[in-house]
Amino acid sequence: MLSWVRNLLNNSTHISKICQIHAQIVIHGLPLDSHLLETLIHLGNLDYASSVFKISSPTDYSWNVMIKGYTLNASPHNSVFMYNEMLRNDVRASNFTYPFLLKACSARFAIKEGEQVHAHVVKFGFQLDLYVNNTLIDMYSKCSCVEYAHRVLDEMRDRDEVSWNSIISGYVSCGEVENARKLFEEMTIRRNVFCWTTLINGYGKEGRLVRMFELFLQMLVSADEVGPNSATMVCLLTACSNLCELKLGRWFALFIHVNTIPLNAILNTALIDMYSKCGQVEKARRLFDGMSGKNLVSWNAMLTGYVQRGLLEDAIQLFCLMRYKLVKPNEITMVNVLSACAGLVEEGRLQFSNLPLKYGLSPKVEHYACMVDLLGRAGYLNEAIELVKNMVILPDSIIWGALLSACRIHGDIDLADKIGELLLSSPDPNFGVCILLSNIYASVGRWKDVARIRRLVKEKDTKKPSGCSWIEVDGVVHTFLVEDTTHMGSTQIYETHQFLINHLKLKECVLELRHKEP
């Protein structure tokens, strides 16, 4: 009977059937709790699994299975909690559990817990095999402790592509793409498509399009004999869309077509995003309409495209179509929808209330920012203030900025005063918001207040992150920071700049004189 019920469990995919089998297990006192747990975890029903675990007398194996289950079902907090409970109950983790635990730690960016698990692996004498070591590198890398990851790599006798790529990926996510490149060059084994893609992505994320493209070309002719796959193309397209680089984006789109790289949902979405961010929103829509297997991210990308191009009616219509197709929106969808409600206060109020009531979503600071902006611009300043007062989360600088902008638009200096007091009393006032306040005072001639705020900003050492601009000339991207003199043509650039300023001033004088002519 035992093996018959076990087989029955293994072949069950419906909860109702599993409930029946569970009843049989209880009635006959069969020792199948661990199997039941495994089946439930496989089906992703962690609540049921947790109930079974609590009411049964858990075996060591059951503890381990639960840890695995929580990690696999994106519940790393419970996974780590379970591990601590397990230790309190004097139960040891099995070798197979450690990678899951490390994965749970990296998902929570919990370096302390990760280090503790690492220490336990050593203390309890488990073998640090290739698989566990790779998971350790991954954990340290994801927790931004890439130097620890490097230490693990140094101590490994055998390394495979996963070991190398985990650490290269760690350097990339820490913004150290040159260190990633160094390791990539040092690799003693054949570099697979993961390694190439990770490094290409590193350059792409830094906006270094030329280096990214060079690496891509190098990949095509490399002795590794690795071709790009969908993930590689996604990285390349995303870099193009972030830099509005239509020409290169189109080239990659053609490459995908000519080389018949499989167009999965992610790659299609990256294409849609690239075209819409590069101003080709109609092309994006054609792709979107012809795409099979659309998911929520695809809908969101298309919505974002419309909103960012100011095509708000199209965005609202697309959202209606999305609801008609019974696609459930998420937080990102609703940020887009609220942004698309610009000028439509009543619709905005409705959509904001729909967040919890209709879609079961808790409004986040981004949604409040949209609403404050919408209400503030339309002159509903008191309502905007009330909304901020009733927020269950702390308002951020974007919200204060939106409120102050509304004060400026509607000339409500009293309210700006009140907000200003609140802002300047905070220990770390946002630079941009302080300048906004100072500009409001300047617009009504309150120069003493302007000076006061500038002084406060200086005293509190509030720093503005450096603004950056760039231009591509003959395939090379030139980047500029404020008062930057590092560019090779810096002297010539500043001379031309001064020439343009003088030229414009002269034009302005001529125009003024013409106006004054009788």
Added chain:
DNA sequence: TTAGGGTTAG
């Protein structure tokens, strides 16, 4: 049972 990829706010 480990590594890379898409969508948010002034």
